[in-house]
Amino acid sequence: MILSKDLVAASSTPLILSILSIEDSYGYAIIQQVHELSDGELKWADGMLYPILHRMEKKGWIESFWGQANTGRKRKYYRLSAQGTSELKQQQEQWQKLSNMISKLEK
């Protein structure tokens, strides 16, 4: 199944917020987490994710800090901010509301 562009766009933010609500993560890992979570249906390009992360940070939903893998390679981790937590809650509610509207109409 190919997910519609609109839906992918609309789901990316809540998905990232959700993932970060479980534990801090970094760009490259988030891509893989999404890939697994979706059973391979969502395959984000990295060039698509990083701008989203930057935008979310600018909005104050997430905060970044540099970390180090045990390999020595540096990673830019993100953590959910307080604002991001409330944003996540709101977006989940919105999804729920729209899902209900759409499925309520099902014959």
Add this chain to the structure above:
Amino acid sequence: MILSKDLVAASSTPLILSILSIEDSYGYAIIQQVHELSDGELKWADGMLYPILHRMEKKGWIESFWGQANTGRKRKYYRLSAQGTSELKQQQEQWQKLSNMISKLEK
């Protein structure tokens, strides 16, 4: 609650398809139906809806025909095509899948 732009964009198509799956309708009425269904939270501008309807028709999901209200005023009705029916089903599945992913992550 202000619905995020992305979500509004992603939901407009399945919403319209859903409404038309119940019964044929026309632009002006669809706006009101969405307004009611959402308990006043979604307030589409007409200038926003008509282009969407045209796009959907171009994609073959809906078909238009001119009708007449009992008042004598002409109306452009839309009906769901076979293609639109299968598109609706797909989009509903996609919504479901993403909703599940997002809510499964909830702590």
Add this chain to the structure above:
DNA sequence: TAAGATTACATAGAACTGCAAGGTATGTCA
């Protein structure tokens, strides 16, 4: 019966934006 509100549809194009493409760099391992 005139003015204002409502119903109803249409479209150009300004304004926005998403993301593909292209770039850099380090670690691993055969």
Add this chain to the structure above:
DNA sequence: TGACATACCTTGCAGTTCTATGTAATCTTA
């Protein structure tokens, strides 16, 4: 040593969206 995986970044424009604007018929009410 070179191929592959890991890891991050940004620009630019192709494509989209919907605001602003226009038209016109019908209804209401004073």
